[in-house]
Amino acid sequence: MVNILIMFALNVKKLLYAIRRGDKMKIQLMKCGHKPNATSNGKPCCVICAGIKSGHDEFGEIIDLANRECKCPMCKKIVPSDKHIAFFEFKPTEKYDEHYDGCRGWD
Ligand SMILES: [Zn+2]
Numbered sequence: 063m064v065n066i067l068i069m070f071a072l073n074v075k076k077l078l079y080a081i082r083r084g085d086k087m088k089i090q091l092m093k094c095g096h097k098p099n100a101t102s103n104g105k106p107c108c109v110i111c112a113g114i115k116s117g118h119d120e121f122g123e124i125i126d127l128a129n130r131e132c133k134c135p136m137c138k139k140i141v142p143s144d145k146h147i148a149f150f151e152f153k154p155t156e157k158y159d160e161h162y163d164g165c166r167g168w169d
């Protein structure tokens with residue numbers, strides 16, 4: 063019985079890994095355009111737009127970040143767009159997406 067459970071756990075892990083690899087550059091955004099960066103009542107939301115823009119607590123589209131770059135508006139540093147970047151914001155109409163890389167501190 064224990065063996066079966068272990069086998070099952072390994073398979074799930076493999077499956078999750080495959081999904082993650084296939085979707086490496088895909089990201090689910092909130093409707094405001096940011097990736098979810100906080101939770102509210104257990105649901106993902108965007109703390110940047112809370113109280114400013116509607117859609118901060120609704121899921122928007124899934125987008126593909128392959129071949130996109132994003133820029134920090136403070137230090138102008140450009141890095142390849144990645145869904146793991148903090149405060150990432152997708153800017154479909156602009157050359158660069160935006161993110162904040164912490165260059166001015168986090169508070
Ligand atoms: Zn937002």
Ligand SMILES: [Zn+2]
Pocket residue numbers: 134135136137138139162163164165166
């Ligand atoms: Zn910066």
